[in-house]
Amino acid sequence: GAVVSQHPSWVICKSGTSVKIECRSLDFQATTMFWYRQFPKQSLMLMATSNEGSKATYEQGVEKDKFLINHASLTLSTLTVTSAHPEDSSFYICSARVVGGSNEQFFGPGTRLTVL
Amino acid sequence: QQQVKQSPQSLIVQKGGIPIINCAYENTAFDYFPWYQQFPGKGPALLIAIRPDVSEKKEGRFTISFNKSAKQFSLHIMDSQPGDSATYFCAASSRGGSEKLVFGKGTKLTVNP
Numbered sequence: 001g002a003v004v005s006q007h008p009s010w011v012i013c014k015s016g017t018s019v020k021i022e023c024r025s026l027d028f029q030a031t032t033m034f035w036y037r038q039f040p041k042q043s044l045m046l047m048a049t050s051n052e053g054s055k056a057t058y059e060q061g062v063e064k065d066k067f068l069i070n071h072a073s074l075t076l077s078t079l080t081v082t083s084a085h086p087e088d089s090s091f092y093i094c095s096a097r098v099v100g101g102s103n104e105q106f107f108g109p110g111t112r113l114t115v116l
Numbered sequence: 117q118q119q120v121k122q123s124p125q126s127l128i129v130q131k132g133g134i135p136i137i138n139c140a141y142e143n144t145a146f147d148y149f150p151w152y153q154q155f156p157g158k159g160p161a162l163l164i165a166i167r168p169d170v171s172e173k174k175e176g177r178f179t180i181s182f183n184k185s186a187k188q189f190s191l192h193i194m195d196s197q198p199g200d201s202a203t204y205f206c207a208a209s210s211r212g213g214s215e216k217l218v219f220g221k222g223t224k225l226t227v228n229p
Contacts, residue, residue, distance in 0.1 A: 006159075034216070043205060043219045044160070093159050095217075103148035103215045107159040 003027055004096050006108035013084055014116055021079045021111045023094030029074035030096035034105065035067075038091045050077045084115040120208050122220025129196055130228050137223045138190045139206035146208040150217070151180065151191045154203045163204075164191075196227045 003026040013019050023033055031052050036044040048058045048069050056069035066088075068080040077096075081088055091112055095105040121140045129135045139149075147168055152160035166173045166180045166189065173180045177194040193200055206220040 004159075032215070041224075043221045044217075046216060049216060091157075097215065103209045103211065103217075104150070104162065104165065105217060107152070107161065110157070110159045112157070 002098070002106045004094065004106045004108040006092075006094055006111050008111060009109060010112040010114075012114045012116065015085050016083055018080055018082045019084055019113060021081075021092055021094075021113075023077045023079070023096070023108055025075045025096040025106070028096075028098050030077075030098065031074065032097045033071060033077040034095045034097075035069060035077075035079050036093045036095070038093060038110075040091075044093060047079075081113065084113070086115045089113055089115045120206060120218050120220045122206050122223060124223060125221070126224045126226070128226045128228065131197060133196050133227070135193050135196055135200075135225055135227070136190055137204055137206070137225070138188065139208075139220050140186075140188045141208050141218075142187065143208070143210065143218075144187070145210040146218075147211060148209045148215075149180070149182065149189050150207050151178070152205045152207065154205065154222075160205060193225075196225075198227045198229050201225055201227050 005024045007022045033050045035047045038044050047062045048056045050056045050069045050071040052071045058064045071077040093110040095107045150165035151163045153163050154160040164175045164178045168184050179192040182189045203222045203224050205222045207217040209215050209217045
């Protein structure tokens with residue numbers, strides 16, 4: 001149980017285009033989902049906390065207009081990278097917390113974004 | 117105060133050895149301490165987690181030791197195998213902190229055959 005999926009697993013796009021990444025909890029409901037960014041050989045950096053039915057809370061330094069987050073249901077959150085540039089190339093990972101559960105977070109497999 | 121300091125940065129052991137990875141924290145409000153294993157190109161997977169009301173927790177070959185007074189916790193991998201070669205992250209969170217995980221910088225473990 002507690003499986004989180006992400007789609008797509010990798011994406012290559014041209015500079016200036018927008019890319020949407022989906023995060024789904026497959027066998028549980030998640031009131032809270034988190035979006036992370038990870039550069040090569042570095043730790044995970046929390047970008048934002050997404051709560052179902054409300055606006056996401058962004059970490060300091062993360063541009064909310066560039067990284068649009070929508071948490072439309074208890075099983076789906078999306079991250080849209082708008083007007084992507086090469087510096088946005090990174091590994092994006094989501095996690096989900098079980099409704100009424102402990103602090104435990106289950107992570108998705110990640111999405112590799114490459115902006116040309 | 118939100119940092120979790122992890123060491124060593126990298127670690128090489130022989131098969132069968134017992135690698136130990138250490139983490140230290142400052143925020144006494146942290147009440148959940150998980151360890152994650154990450155293979156290249158994959159998302160982190162929860163290995164084992166502990167809460168501050170116990171000093172040790174064991175699941176299979178993985179053991180967490182927790183020292184509340186020293187604000188430190190460590191991961192021990194018994195009888196390590198080449199398949200354990202991965203990057204390991206410690207983390208911490210608190211219910212009062214929106215349950216956001218604060219991650220250590222990671223330890224790259226290599227287990228040689």
